[in-house]
Structures are given as C-alpha cells and as structure tokens.
Amino acid sequence: MQVTISIDIGGTSTKFAIVDEMYRVIDKNTLDTKFYSNELDYIEALFVIIEGLLNRCSSFERVAGIGIGAPSCQPQKGTINGAANLPFSGKVEIVKLLEERFNLPVFLIKDGNAAALGEGALGAAKGMNNYVMLTLGTGLGCGIVVNQKIVAGNNGQAGEWGHSTFEKNGRSCNCGRKGCLETYISATGIKRTIFQLLADSNLDSPLRAISFNDLTSKDIFKAAQKGDALAVQAFEYTGTILGQKLAELTALFEPEAIVLAGGLAEAGTVLLRPTLEAMKKNMLDVYKIKVLSSSLKTNEAALIGAASLVWHNLKLEALCQSL
Amino acid sequence: MQVTISIDIGGTSTKFAIVDEMYRVIDKNTLDTKFYSNELDYIEALFVIIEGLLNRCSSFERVAGIGIGAPSCQPQKGTINGAANLPFSGKVEIVKLLEERFNLPVFLIKDGNAAALGEGALGAAKGMNNYVMLTLGTGLGCGIVVNQKIVAGNNGQAGEWGHSTFEKNGRSCNCGRKGCLETYISATGIKRTIFQLLADSNLDSPLRAISFNDLTSKDIFKAAQKGDALAVQAFEYTGTILGQKLAELTALFEPEAIVLAGGLAEAGTVLLRPTLEAMKKNMLDVYKIKVLSSSLKTNEAALIGAASLVWHNLKLEALCQSL
Numbered sequence: 001m002q003v004t005i006s007i008d009i010g011g012t013s014t015k016f017a018i019v020d021e022m023y024r025v026i027d028k029n030t031l032d033t034k035f036y037s038n039e040l041d042y043i044e045a046l047f048v049i050i051e052g053l054l055n056r057c058s059s060f061e062r063v064a065g066i067g068i069g070a071p072s073c074q075p076q077k078g079t080i081n082g083a084a085n086l087p088f089s090g091k092v093e094i095v096k097l098l099e100e101r102f103n104l105p106v107f108l109i110k111d112g113n114a115a116a117l118g119e120g121a122l123g124a125a126k127g128m129n130n131y132v133m134l135t136l137g138t139g140l141g142c143g144i145v146v147n148q149k150i151v152a153g154n155n156g157q158a159g160e161w162g163h164s165t166f167e168k169n170g171r172s173c174n175c176g177r178k179g180c181l182e183t184y185i186s187a188t189g190i191k192r193t194i195f196q197l198l199a200d201s202n203l204d205s206p207l208r209a210i211s212f213n214d215l216t217s218k219d220i221f222k223a224a225q226k227g228d229a230l231a232v233q234a235f236e237y238t239g240t241i242l243g244q245k246l247a248e249l250t251a252l253f254e255p256e257a258i259v260l261a262g263g264l265a266e267a268g269t270v271l272l273r274p275t276l277e278a279m280k281k282n283m284l285d286v287y288k289i290k291v292l293s294s295s296l297k298t299n300e301a302a303l304i305g306a307a308s309l310v311w312h313n314l315k316l317e318a319l320c321q322s323l
Numbered sequence: 324m325q326v327t328i329s330i331d332i333g334g335t336s337t338k339f340a341i342v343d344e345m346y347r348v349i350d351k352n353t354l355d356t357k358f359y360s361n362e363l364d365y366i367e368a369l370f371v372i373i374e375g376l377l378n379r380c381s382s383f384e385r386v387a388g389i390g391i392g393a394p395s396c397q398p399q400k401g402t403i404n405g406a407a408n409l410p411f412s413g414k415v416e417i418v419k420l421l422e423e424r425f426n427l428p429v430f431l432i433k434d435g436n437a438a439a440l441g442e443g444a445l446g447a448a449k450g451m452n453n454y455v456m457l458t459l460g461t462g463l464g465c466g467i468v469v470n471q472k473i474v475a476g477n478n479g480q481a482g483e484w485g486h487s488t489f490e491k492n493g494r495s496c497n498c499g500r501k502g503c504l505e506t507y508i509s510a511t512g513i514k515r516t517i518f519q520l521l522a523d524s525n526l527d528s529p530l531r532a533i534s535f536n537d538l539t540s541k542d543i544f545k546a547a548q549k550g551d552a553l554a555v556q557a558f559e560y561t562g563t564i565l566g567q568k569l570a571e572l573t574a575l576f577e578p579e580a581i582v583l584a585g586g587l588a589e590a591g592t593v594l595l596r597p598t599l600e601a602m603k604k605n606m607l608d609v610y611k612i613k614v615l616s617s618s619l620k621t622n623e624a625a626l627i628g629a630a631s632l633v634w635h636n637l638k639l640e641a642l643c644q645s646l
Contacts, residue, residue, distance in 0.1 A: 074609070081609075130477050144575065146469050153577025154453050157609050164571035165605040175607060248487035252467065252575070254476025282488040284498060286397070286404075286480050 002064045004310040005053055005104075007046070008114065008302035009033065009070040011085035011138040015299060016049055018057060019307035023122045025300060027056055039080075039088040043097055050102065064314060065105040066098055067306030069114025071139060075156035078108055085139040085174055107313050111135070111302055112159045113150050115294075116143025117312075118305030119259050124295040130255045133294075133301070136242075136264035139174075140182035140189075141302075144253065162186070166241065185242045187217035187263040193234045194220055205230040221267040235270045242271070243278025250279070250289050261294035261301050268293070325387045327633040328376055328427075330369070331437065331625035332356065332393040334408035334461040338622060339372055341380060342630035346445045348623060350379055362411040366420055373425065387637060388428040389421055390629030392437025394462060398479035401431055408462045408497055430636050434458070434625055435482045436473050438617075439466025440635075441628030442582050447618040453578045456617075456624070459565075459587035462497075463505035463512075464625075467576065485509070489564065508565045510540035510586040516557045517543055528553040544590040558593045565594070566601025573602075573612050584617035584624050591616070 001020060008015040014031040029049050036042035050066070057063060073080045078095025080086070098106045109117070116125075116133035125131040129148050135141030140162030144151040151158045162182030163175050170179025171192060183189050194207055194215065205228050210219060223231035246258055264271065276291060294301050324343060331338040337354040352372050359365035373389070380386060396403045401418025403409070421429045432440070439448075439456035448454040452471050458464030463485030467474040474481045485505030486498050493502025494515060506512050517530055517538065528551050533542060546554035569581055587594065599614060606612075617624050 072607075072609075142575070146474050147472060149470060151469050151576055154579045155577060155609075157607075158575060158577040160574040160577075160607060161571070162574075163607050164574040165567050168567075177605065244488050244491075248484070251483040251485075251487040252465070252481060253474060254478060254481040254483075256477045282500065284395075284480075284483060284486050286395075286478075 001061055003057060003061045004064055004307040005050060005066045006303040006306035006310075007050075007066065007068045008299065008306060009068065009080070009086070009111065011071065011087070014046070015303060016053060017300070017303040017307075018053055018061070019304060020061075021311070023304050023307060025297075025303065026061075027053060029053060034087050037087050039090040039092045042088055043092060043094070046098075047101055050098070054102070063104060065107065065310040066102065067114075067308075067310040068094065068098075068106065068108045069111040069302040069306045070094070070108060071111050071141070072160075073108055073110060075108045075110065075152070078106075105310070105314065105317075107306075107309050109150075109306070109309050110141075110143070110156070110159050112141030112143040113152065114143070114305035114309065115141055115261060115301040116145055116150060116259075116305065117308045118296060118301035118303065119261070119294060120145055120148075121308040122296060122304050123301060124259045124292040125257060128256045130253065131257045131259060132249055132253060132255045133259045133261065134265075135262040135301070136186050136260060137262035138186065138188055140186045141262070144255075146253065166245070181245065185238055185245065185264075190217050190220055190234050190238045190264055191215050193237050194230065197230045197233055197237075201230060203229055207231060217263045217267070221270065224267070224270045232270065235267065236274045238264070239271050239274030240278040243275040243280075244282045246275065246279045246289075246291065247282035250283055250287050254287065255289060257290035257292050259292045259294055261296070262299075265293060324384055326380060326384045327387055327630040328373060328389045329626040329629035329633075330373075330389065330391045330393075331622065331629060332391065332403070332409070332434065334394065334410070337369070338626060339376060340623075340626040340630075341376055341384070342627060343384075344634070346627050346630060348620075348626065349384075350376060352376060357410050360410050362413040362415045365411055366415060366417070369421075370424055373421070377425070386427060388430065388633040389425065390437075390631075390633040391417065391421075391429065391431045392434040392625040392629045392632075393417070393431060394434045394464075395483075396431055396433060398431045398433065398475070401429075428633070428637065428640075430629075430632050432473075432629070432632050433464075433466070433479070433482050435464030435466040436475065437466070437628035437632065438464055438584060438624040439468055439473060439582075439628065440631045441619060441624035441626065442584070442617060443468055443471075444631040445619060445627050446624055447582045447615040448580060451579045453576065454580045454582060455572055455576060455578045456582045456584065457588075458585040458624070459509050459583060460585035461509065461511055463509045464585070467578075469576065489568070504568065508561055508568065508587075513540050513543055513557050513561045513587055514538050516560050517553065520553045520556055520560075524553060526552055530554060540586045540590070544593065547590070547593045555593065558590065559597045561587070562594050562597030563601040566598040566603075567605045569598065569602045569612075569614065570605035573606055573610050577610065578612065580613035580615050582615045582617055584619075585622075588616060
C-alpha cells in the first residue's frame with residue numbers, strides 16, 4: 001500500500017501524518033513551531049520527526065512522497081520565505097532540503113490551499129466545483145476552488161486574503177502592515193478583541209485573570225458558553241466582520257459553500273449566528289450560500305490536502321512521462 | 324461572413340454593435356437606457372434598434388446570434404431581474420423575448436464578465452490566463468478570469484463586487500444597502516465624493532457651478548487637469564480606496580494584471596498615481612501585478628466580449644451535437 005508523509009506547518013505547531021491512498025490518517029505527530037526562532041534548528045527538528053514516521057511505516061507501506069502546506073511560501077520555488085506567521089524569518093529551501101535528505105518527491109502548497117484541497121477530497125466540500133475554505137487559526141488561511149481547481153495565482157501567491165487591509169491604520173500585523181484582516185478574524189484576532197474589550201469596558205469577566213500569552217480562543221469560547229458578556233461581545237464583533245467579508249467573497253465568486261475551519265471556527269453557533277446575520281445584511285438577495293464547518297477531524301484538512309497534492313502531482317508527472 | 328449583434332446594457336445607455344468574427348466592430352448604435360422606467364417600453368426600443376442593425380447587415384453577412392452583457396442578470400435563467408443600476412425594476416425575460424422575435428440564438432452574461440471576455444479576446448489582457456477586469460462606469464463592473472475561464476459562480480452570480488460593503492453605514496446604494504463599494508469607486512462614486520467635498524470644504528471650485536444631475540466624471544477630470552484642488556482631492560480619495568481594494572483582489576487571486584475600463588478609468592494618471600501608491604502600501608511585497616488601462620476603444624470591451632460569448636457558445640453547442 002502506498003502512503004504519503006503530510007506536513008502542515010503552522011505558526012504555533014507543525015503537524016505531521018502518514019496518510020494512505022484512501023485519505024485515512026494512519027499515524028500522527030506534532031512539533032511546537034513557536035519554539036524555533038532559527039530556521040536551521042527547525043529544519044533539523046523536521047528531519048527527526050519525518051525520520052521517526054518513516055521508521056514507523058510498516059514493510060507493507062511504500063512512501064510515495066512528502067506533501068507540505070505552509071504559510072507565506074513560494075510553491076514554484078519550493079521555499080518558505082519571510083513568513084509573517086512563523087517565529088523564524090529566514091528563507092528556507094524546504095523542498096530541496098527534504099528531497100535531498102529523504103530521496104522522495106516533495107510538493108509544497110500554501111497552507112490555506114492545502115486545507116481547501118483536503119476539504120474537497122474528503123470533507124464538507126466533497127464533490128463541489130466552487131467553494132472557499134477559510135482557516136481561522138493563528139492567522140487567516142484562505143483557499144479558493146473554482147471549477148474544481150485551486151486558484152493558485154500567477155506565481156502561486158493567491159489566497160493571502162488574511163493580509164488584505166480591513167481597517168485603515170488598524171491593528172499591527174506580523175507582515176509589517178496595519179489593519180490586516182487576519183488581525184481581526186482569526187484565533188489571535190479574537191484574543192486581541194478580548195483585550196480591547198477588557199481595556200474599554202469595566203465589566204467583570206473571568207478573562208481578566210488570564211494573561212495575553214496564556215489566553216486561547218478556546219478560553220474565550222468557554223467563557224461565552226457560560227454567558228460571560230465580554231466573551232459573547234467578542235464573538236459578536238468577530239462574527240460581524242467575518243459575515244461582512246463572507247458576503248464580499250460571495251459577491252466575487254458565488255461559491256456553492258464557504259467552509260470554516262481552525263480553532264476559532266470550532267466555537268460553532270456563538271460565532272456563526274452573528275456571522276450569518278452580518279452576511280445576509282451585506283449581501284444581495286440573489287445569493288444562497290452554505291456556510292459549513294469543516295467536517296474533517298480538528299486540523300486534519302491541511303494534512304489530507306497535502307496528501308491529495310502528492311497523489312495529484314505524481315499522477316500528473318506520470319501522465320507527462322507517458323506522453 | 325458571419326457576424327453577431329452585440330448588446331451592452333448599462334444604466335445610462337445601451338450600446339449595440341455588429342461585430343465580425345475577427346472582433347471588428349462594423350456598425351454601432353446607442354439607446355438612452357435612463358429614459359425607460361418601464362421594462363416593456365425598453366424592450367420595444369431594443370427591438371427597433373436590433374431590427375435596424377439587422378437591416379443594415381449586407382447580404383454577405385450572416386448573423387450568427389445575439390450576445391448581451393447586462394447588470395444584475397441571471398444568465399442561467401436568461402433574465403434581467405431587479406437590476407440595481409437600471410431605471411426599470413421589473414423582471415425581463417430578455418433571452419426568451421429576443422429569441423422569439425428574431426429567431427436567433429441569444430446569449431446573456433453579466434456586464435462585468437462581458438467586458439472581461441472582450442479584454443481577453445482583443446484587449447489589454449489578450450493571451451493572459453489570470454486577470455481581473457474592473458469597469459468603473461455608472462456602477463462597478465467586475466469580471467474575473469482564472470485559468471482562462473470566467474469565474475461565473477455557482478449560479479452565474481459571481482462578479483458583483485460592486486455590491487460588497489466597503490463602508491459600514493456608508494453611502495446609500497441603488498441595491499438598497501449602504502456603503503457598497505461602487506458608491507465610492509465608479510463614475511457615480513467620484514461625483515458623490517465631489518459633492519461631499521463641496522459640502523465639507525470652503526475652497527472655491529468651478530465644480531460649484533454644476534448641479535449634481537449635470538456633473539460627469541469627465542468634468543471632474545477636466546477640473547483636476549486644470550489644477551482644481553477639490554477635483555484632485557476627489558481623485559486622491561477615490562484612488563486610495565481603489566488601490567486598497569486592488570491589493571485585496573491581488574491577495575485573493577494574484578492575477579497577472581488588473582485591467583481598468585469605463586468613464587472613471589479614462590482619467591489616467593490623476594487616478595492611477597494614488598491608486599498604485601495605495602495598492603503598494605496595502606499589499607505584501609511578493610506581488611508584482613500590472614495595472615493596465617483597457618486597450619479597446621471606449622466602452623467596446625463589453626460589446627466584443629458579448630460577441631466572443633456568442634462564438635464560444637455556438638462552438639460548444641456544435642461540439643455537443645457532434646458527440
């Protein structure tokens with residue numbers, strides 16, 4: 001049986017999986033990305049985990065290739081370069097380095113696009129021709145599928161919607177600009193919103209006991225579930241922006257569905273209610289768009305998408321050789 | 324020789340052309356859309372002009388079909404329905420009505436998409452795989468081409484970017500909502516900006532002598548050329564918004580080029596300078612996107628696009644019949 005090694009590089013953690021041809025996750029591992037301020041140390045750590053996974057493949061499993069989803073990468077050059085959401089800032093020739101080390105074909109795609117491929121292969125968007133996938137994690141990942149194909153862009157740089165300006169002179173972003181969309185609608189964004197509300201309001205809240213570094217979007221969700229007014233207000237604020245921007249995506253693409261994934265999306269109704277309200281309010285009446293939650297296990301979309309990238313590219317290569 | 328009748332329906336005027344297979348415009352006519360508050364009167368007027376054009380076709384010219392670009396239409400249903408930028412508000416079964424009257428195949432597409440097809444067939448985007456075309460006229464038309472295909476949307480409703488919210492509780496739009504992008508970046512939008520500036524400032528300006536109904540974006544352009552401070556300020560304001568939004572389009576699609584057309588785009592540098600500045604400021608450094616002016620004659624893009632729609636669909640039909 002053939003399998004792939006799938007890697008989903010995120011700002012907080014890097015996830016690894018062995019995925020088979022039926023997109024079943026056979027084995028997994030994780031690495032804390034945020035501890036690596038030096039790219040060489042990070043690559044060494046990647047090597048160790050990949051080696052461990054390769055050793056755990058049974059003799060029945062042949063590894064066909066490695067698929068990687070990563071933020072701010074240049075897929076055509078095989079590099080991760082000056083990534084806004086990674087702790088290291090140097091350029092990493094990740095495809096070349098992994099190919100040399102493991103003598104396997106390595107394919108790279110933007111993280112948001114990997115998640116979109118995964119959702120189309122096995123998740124909520126299975127069988128759809130036109131859909132958009134948003135990953136509300138540390139940053140805002142975005143993958144757009146039109147006529148069953150990823151909108152990759154002229155140089156593989158499409159899908160960086162998180163770094164478009166939402167608020168002029170707004171919140172500082174890791175990319176060096178201000179007011180980027182992902183500083184509002186992401187797990188980090190809602191955390192910043194909570195701290196804004198803690199500053200502006202004098203309401204009591206259990207969230208006043210948690211430091212910025214310790215607070216997670218899950219804490220905010222739990223507080224909202226218990227009726228904490230500030231937490232509910234933060235979800236209202238975030239959902240209202242998200243809904244307005246989903247209406248804009250709809251006006252541009254009219255997808256069949258928009259699929260939400262990532263830490264923030266897991267909040268469910270408390271986020272979705274204000275989102276759908278704002279979406280309806282900001283959209284022409286002609287549109288009927290499904291807003292779905294990722295149906296894949298937490299954070300598996302990008303891993304499955306990275307696997308589908310490997311199969312897709314190997315088939316393409318075989319096809320080209322046969323011509 | 325085969326020709327098409329091409330129709331470009333706009334809020335101010337409706338343009339007609341006889342276009343040959345080489346996309347040469349052989350004959351033209353125009354109708355003032357804005358005088359028709361009743362859709363039946365408008366259709367009767369369309370009939371008269373089309374009949375006139377058919378009579379002017381020589382015996383060597385066989386009319387292959389009629390192509391129509393229209394705002395807020397439903398291409399799959401063949402209707403124009405509740406169009407925000409048309410003076411009449413009823414539903415018009417335009418495809419059915421024209422087919423019955425003229426016994427010719429009739430094809431309908433959104434106005435922004437027609438312009439994009441035209442620019443790709445013969446204009447500034449000729450030979451490009453990925454581009455976006457914006458028409459800054461009465462409204463804001465938007466046509467997106469990815470992998471050489473129009474992004475039509477799940478029900479032919481993509482490309483309504485003009486009706487996405489730019490400013491919460493902003494300017495009232497014909498669609499019934501507030502703050503739509505086209506109330507800022509369009510020929511009508513800059514007119515509204517001028518009247519805002521005339522209200523806010525006490526600077527003298529020749530534009531103070533012109534009524535809202537009489538003012539055109541060309542008047543504003545001419546005043547800016549002569550150094551009128553308010554007119555220049557209106558172009559700065561409009562260009563800054565346009566540039567920010569072009570940066571957002573880039574983050575989503577990374578097109579090879581963005582092509583600008585329509586009355587407002589004809590202003591050239593006075594609009595483009597602030598646009599490009601704002602675009603650069605709001606965009607990741609990885610992007611290198613061309614911003615081009617339509618290379619087709621004024622307002623011919625949608626007419627040529629409507630012709631290319633006819634040829635494309637007739638070829639598709641022939642292909643389907645041969646299978």
